[in-house]
Amino acid sequence: MSSDVMFGVAHFLRRIGGAVTGSISRLGFASRFLVAIVWHSPQAFRRIHLTIREIYFAGVLSLVIILMSGLFVGMVLSLQGYETLKRYGADEQLGILVALSLVRELGPVMAGLLFASRAGSAITAEIGLMKTTEQLAAMEMMAVDPLARVIAPRFWGGVVSLPLLAALFSAFGIFGGYLVGVRLIGIDDGAFWGQMKAGVDFWPDVTNGIIKSLVFGVAVSLIAVFEGYDAKPTAEGVSTATTRTVVMSSLAILALDFVMTVFMFRGGAQ
Amino acid sequence: MPAAVPAEFHTALTDTCRLDPDAAAIELADVSFAYDRRPVLRGITMTVPRGKIVAIMGGSGCGKTTILRLIGGQLKPKSGKVLVAGQSVPDLEPDALYALRRRFGMLFQFGALFTDMSVFENIAFPLREHTELPEELIRDLVLMKLQAVGLRGAAQFMPAELSGGMARRVALARAIALDPMLVMYDEPFAGLDPISLGVVGQIIRQLNDALGTTSVVVTHDVYESLKIVDYLYFVSEGKIVAEGTPDAVRASKDPFVRQFVDGEADGPVPFHYPARAYSKELFANVQ
Amino acid sequence: MNRSAIDLWVGIFVAIGFGAILFMALKVGNLMTLDRAAGYRLEASFDNIGGLKLRAAAKAAGVVIGRVEAIRLNPKTYEALVTLRVDNQYQFTRDTIASINTSGLLGEVYVALDAGGDTAMLKDGDRIGKTQSAVVIEKLISQFLFDKAAESGGGGAKK
Numbered sequence: 001m002s003s004d005v006m007f008g009v010a011h012f013l014r015r016i017g018g019a020v021t022g023s024i025s026r027l028g029f030a031s032r033f034l035v036a037i038v039w040h041s042p043q044a045f046r047r048i049h050l051t052i053r054e055i056y057f058a059g060v061l062s063l064v065i066i067l068m069s070g071l072f073v074g075m076v077l078s079l080q081g082y083e084t085l086k087r088y089g090a091d092e093q094l095g096i097l098v099a100l101s102l103v104r105e106l107g108p109v110m111a112g113l114l115f116a117s118r119a120g121s122a123i124t125a126e127i128g129l130m131k132t133t134e135q136l137a138a139m140e141m142m143a144v145d146p147l148a149r150v151i152a153p154r155f156w157g158g159v160v161s162l163p164l165l166a167a168l169f170s171a172f173g174i175f176g177g178y179l180v181g182v183r184l185i186g187i188d189d190g191a192f193w194g195q196m197k198a199g200v201d202f203w204p205d206v207t208n209g210i211i212k213s214l215v216f217g218v219a220v221s222l223i224a225v226f227e228g229y230d231a232k233p234t235a236e237g238v239s240t241a242t243t244r245t246v247v248m249s250s251l252a253i254l255a256l257d258f259v260m261t262v263f264m265f266r267g268g269a270q
Numbered sequence: 271m272p273a274a275v276p277a278e279f280h281t282a283l284t285d286t287c288r289l290d291p292d293a294a295a296i297e298l299a300d301v302s303f304a305y306d307r308r309p310v311l312r313g314i315t316m317t318v319p320r321g322k323i324v325a326i327m328g329g330s331g332c333g334k335t336t337i338l339r340l341i342g343g344q345l346k347p348k349s350g351k352v353l354v355a356g357q358s359v360p361d362l363e364p365d366a367l368y369a370l371r372r373r374f375g376m377l378f379q380f381g382a383l384f385t386d387m388s389v390f391e392n393i394a395f396p397l398r399e400h401t402e403l404p405e406e407l408i409r410d411l412v413l414m415k416l417q418a419v420g421l422r423g424a425a426q427f428m429p430a431e432l433s434g435g436m437a438r439r440v441a442l443a444r445a446i447a448l449d450p451m452l453v454m455y456d457e458p459f460a461g462l463d464p465i466s467l468g469v470v471g472q473i474i475r476q477l478n479d480a481l482g483t484t485s486v487v488v489t490h491d492v493y494e495s496l497k498i499v500d501y502l503y504f505v506s507e508g509k510i511v512a513e514g515t516p517d518a519v520r521a522s523k524d525p526f527v528r529q530f531v532d533g534e535a536d537g538p539v540p541f542h543y544p545a546r547a548y549s550k551e552l553f554a555n556v557q
Numbered sequence: 558m559n560r561s562a563i564d565l566w567v568g569i570f571v572a573i574g575f576g577a578i579l580f581m582a583l584k585v586g587n588l589m590t591l592d593r594a595a596g597y598r599l600e601a602s603f604d605n606i607g608g609l610k611l612r613a614a615a616k617a618a619g620v621v622i623g624r625v626e627a628i629r630l631n632p633k634t635y636e637a638l639v640t641l642r643v644d645n646q647y648q649f650t651r652d653t654i655a656s657i658n659t660s661g662l663l664g665e666v667y668v669a670l671d672a673g674g675d676t677a678m679l680k681d682g683d684r685i686g687k688t689q690s691a692v693v694i695e696k697l698i699s700q701f702l703f704d705k706a707a708e709s710g711g712g713g714a715k716k
Contacts, residue, residue: 049560056563060570103581130385138382141342142396143371149399164574171577193584198621201612206581 030226037152037225040145044152054157058119062165065114070102070169073110074176077101082185094187095196098177103200103209104265107170109257112216115162116249120224123154124245127228128238136229151225158221159214166213208264215256220249295320295452295484296341301350303336310336312508314350318501323478323485325495327530328505334488335379337505338454341486342374343367354452372400375445375453375483379460381437383429389416389440390425396447415443419473435466439473446477452484453477459491467491471498492531496520504530506538596623596642597681601655606637607666607691609657614667615641622647625668641668650675656689666691 044051081097127150130136136146174196181187200206224245231241296318303311310333318324326334339345340352346360353359354370362370383392393412397403403411416422419439429437438458445453455474459467475498478485489495495502496516504512504527512519512527519527529537545551606628615623623643631638643649652673659666670685679685 049564052567053563055567055570060566063570133380133385134378134382135384137344138376138378138384140344141371141374141376142399143368144396144399145368161570164571164577167574167577167581171580174581197584200581202582206578210578 030222033226033229034222036147037155037222040148041152041156043148044156050149050153051156051160054153055161058115058123058154058157059161059165062115062118062161063168065118066111066165066169067172069110069114070107070172071176073106074098074102074173075180077106077173078177078180078185082181082187091187092191093195094177094181095192096199098181099174099196099200100205102170102173103205105257105261107173108166108209108212108216109253111166111169111213112162112220112253113250115158115165116220116224116253117246119158119161120220120245120249121242123158123224124228124231124242125238127151127154127225128231128241131229131231132233132235132238151229155221155225158224159217162217162220163210163213166209166216170209204264208260212257212260215260216253219252219256223249223252295355296486297351297353298337298340299351299353301340301347301352303333303340303345303347310508314505314508314510316503316510316513318484318486320484321478321482322500323474323487323498325487325489325499325502326505327490327492327495327502329490333508334505335456338376338456338486338488341454342371342376372448373451375448375450377438377441377445377453377455377458379457381429381441383437383441383444385429388425389421389427389429389432392429392440393444393447396444400448411447415447418446418477419443420469435462435469438462438466438470442470442473446481446483449481450483452486455485455487455489457489458487459489459494467494474498511538596644598626599641599643599649599679599683599685601639601641601668601685601688602631602634602636603639603657603688604636604690605693606639607657607693608659609639609666609668609691613665615643615670616667617647617649617670617672622670639668648678651677651679652687653679653685654687654689655685657691659692
């Protein structure tokens, strides 16, 4: 009996070990992939129209969900924040609360998560499908490098789109916060904007938010194109790859967010 | 009939890959290949002369498509030589490989048309990517290729709107867009209705003769192949088991060729996948 | 979707994206911290700076006229040495008093400058003579309790 148990444990450990080494080798492969994409990018910029098309599909088509979500998040922030601030008589600080939360954190992170689920999964599915129907192989046989023609434009499309979407998320969120705080609850208009302006600095708050969204853009776009390119050429393979994109992107965003926040906002230490 | 492109444009489309004018178009010498540890090809030797159509036949999964991939440079053989017009394909630098591929055309099994582009744009794709020709000229060339396959009226359709046979023909037109010196067909007859079968076979033969290209057809459709090809190779379990001209094949007494041509269920290629003795398996639990 | 329609939409997208960034730069945040070096330095020594932090505001009559650029401890006198970066357009007299205040009970801590009547002005690198340290709430409370205890006659003074 005990040898069976030992066998089971050994098998389990072997599987974990295999999974870990598998993940690490995937990480290495993904890094080489990133270098290869950047190397083949000049064509994506010479034929700028390819990239513009991808900015349309990734960015413009995500506008609706980003703007609506931003608006709602801002409004909820305002509502919830007001309840808490009121207890300390600091309800005039609502503007700062909403603005800083959005600009520093919620804007980049939530825009990143929404982008990963909408645009990231679409990119993965598209590339995976092209792989399954041999369109990528056909391109190779026609002496056109799919990295330069298909992958790189989608990658840069995502990198350009996400910072813009994050900024729009924050802006609409602040507007939503204004609607609820000033119009609905009745906080003084001047206090709302004035306190906000005094408390939010372009550097480091807004610029760090932009840097974060740039980093997220690179991460999500890389994961999306990589999973698509690496997908098994079957229906389930594409479906697995699409889910992986969303899951991995979300984890990457949250992990990178933590690391960057530690570096950027060390609590105003001297 | 398909209009040959004038000589001036041939020079515009060629590039700096050194082709040996006397060599056969393709030569495989004792080629072996394996996927991970599973051997797929063993000691394959075949020659494809210029301007001829050669068929590679065999059951499913016997390595026919692998041969095409080796010729196209998508795979490297474990041993043996793969020569195209005298150049060893596995040894080419990436740039030289891409230069060589520009002289190829390939028809994939299900067409592999780019789904986000119309029929017209699919065929214009290689022209736009590899030449500096003006748009009016590209338009004319595309229409000529479509005319050759009989689909000029379908130029504005999207691939999703085409039937299987039509998609296959559009893919053919795309494969010959640059007047290639070598065209490879991966199962061009698979899954087509009888009329489309005849159409595709006829187009392959006529294009080959009109453009002077060399064609390699991988298929398991014996009937259509015997009608149009110049030479056949039979592959089974990674080895070449028979070869010959269509007449020789029809008259052949080789048991493998006979089983294939006559469509026999059992013969040199066994019906049963290897397994334990039947009675042992059935009565395994009976004491 | 033809090419020109896509280009139009992408152009609109990029424009409003930058517009959002501009909005945040101008209406939401303050850009003053962009021109870091457009000012002159003044030094001030304090016994206790309380909760004063880097980049806190320096105000005169409630108007923000500069920022705290550096905070160090003087190793000989054990006093806090604060460097202020003051906007070039404001000049202060040599008898200006620098004090550390809090805006409201829970508000931010800042340096307040009260100008005097001297004719001479402070120049770049000058030291502000008179300073008033921050009020530390704990000391106030313990002072208050001490006084209370002293009042009720010396027995069982609570700290």
